[in-house]
Amino acid sequence: MIKNFGVKNFASIGEGIEVSFEFDGNTPENVSNGQNIGTVLGIKGANGSGKTNILKAISFLFSFVSKRIAPLDEDGELKGDVNLPLDSFFHNTDPSEFYLEFVCDETKYHYEVTLKSDGILTESLIRNVGGKTEFLVFHRENEEILECEDGLQELKTIKLRADQSIISLPNDYKFHTSTFELELINEYFKKFIFNVGQGGMRYDGYNGPTERVRSQFYFENKDAFNFVKKIIKSCDDGIDDIQIKRQKGENGGFVYFPEYIHKYKGKEHKLAQHDEAMGTKVLFSSLYKYWLTLTHGGLLIVDEFDIHLHSMILPEILGLFTNTKINKKSAQLIFTAHNTEIIDSLGRYRTILVNKEDNETYCFRLDKVSVLRNDRAITPVYLKGKIGGVPKLKKANILRALEG
Structure with a gap:
């Protein structure tokens, strides 16, 4: 399961954002179901605030670690130069940074990667045991593995590619020693399904x-x-x-x-x-x-989750993931929606609100907003613009603009 995801310098995301499925000690039992990690997150915000860019960043990372993105020729060699589908904030030359905290096969991991469109600068994976002790699985800089566990020393014999994550190496190489852990993580990421790419939502x-x-x-x-x-x-x-x-x-x-x-x-x-x-x-x-994700586990990423669907249907679909009798594999769902009432179905601990200031996207989960309470509807406060995430241009302003 995904705990936390962070990204910096990607599309409209400049200084960085964090998206968290993790619950704290204040989360009501009827929301957490006794779990530390949630299964649903809804992203709300005005048009152009960067909602889809958050999903694009998550989808990019999962594609990157599960398989080699760059096109190859018939002999498996790179076609031309490395050119990862990576858009930095207003096309600046600084690297983009990603991190991911997740649980795979009941083991906690922390993954980080820093990269540019022409390749990886740093990449590392840390295993957390017992909530306290951390073990470095591997650390890479450019095309060289500087550190790795004893059982993964064979990785150092591989000629690393600038566009390929170490986690995806078992897809392309047969190792003499066991790479079971990498294979397990790689297979976990392959279960993720999304409808967004570099150009946004895929129709x-x-x-x-x-x-x-x-x-x-x-x-x-x-x-x-x-x-x-x-x-x-x-x-x-x-x-x-x-x-x-x-x-x-x-x-x-x-x-x-x-x-x-x-x-x-x-x-x-x-x-x-x-x-x-x-x-x-x-x-x-x-x-x-939805069936594939619930059956096999993983994460479903849906842009425009509410398109063409009545508002009363949406909470029922969310229930597929929040109902533990149906969601037996702890599958997760993260989505964007323009429907307003969905906020009250999600509640404070499952809603991410996105704003944009000076053309830069930032976001926060609604349980961080002190004016909201668990026992009161969120929609009225949201519609009044008191917590952000709404268009700044009012209808009257649109009409005045058209009138000239």
Whole structure:
């Protein structure tokens, strides 16, 4: 599980931000469920405040440590110079810094990396045992490992690449000695799913090719389909059933597609995906990610979590992660949303508020705001602008600007 994440000099993030899933001793029992680390974080803020940039930073780090990002040729060699998809704050020349505290296989770790678009400057991993004793797993500067545990001395024989994390090395090399710990961490990061990249949110289509790919996945994974079908039927009481059909395609393969069964006056009526409401399409297209994350553990990163979904549905989806009977693998969810009421469903300990001053993003969790109380709604205070995270431009100002 992720405890804390920090980043400096990335996109609109200048001096640095920290995002924490970790609870303190004041967290109410009905929020913490007796755990020290939360499973849900919602990010709120005005348009352009940097909400998506926080998710981009997290997604970049997880991609970086789980696999080599730079394109390779057929022989596995780098195509051209190293050019990591890394945007610094207003394109300054200083390095970007990331750190991550996480728990993997009941062991606590602290990971740090400093890098520029042309490669890694420093990288280190520390294991924490018993909450007090720390062991350095490895420390690297540029393309040289300066320190590592005795069991990982073979790493020093590898010609390190400027664009490749040490954690991802077991993907590309066969070691004679055990690299089990690195492999375990690497596999953990590969479970993370996100819909943001260097350009922001990645649009996930709802018809056509995307519909067929999702349909095939649901056809081949009955548990996932039952999960999705139950949720869609509970959100749209007009749907009596959903079936995944397949038929021969033009090239000899199969084409998969959903049929939605509606009943009217005792008769069944079948509708195709393009005939359904947009909210239903969104759920059909995206819920597989929730099923995968809940089934295997890891982290689901969702930009525009609330798009096309009614505000009353959103708390139910959050419940997939906060309900310990459903979320048995302690999977985590972090998302951005423009819906305001979601703040009251999240509460103080699960809401990150993002602001921007002088074009620089900063953020804080709402339990750090003294004027808020656990037993009172947050939305009224938020809408009055007393805690930030709202647009500074009021409607009247927009109209005046248009009037000239």
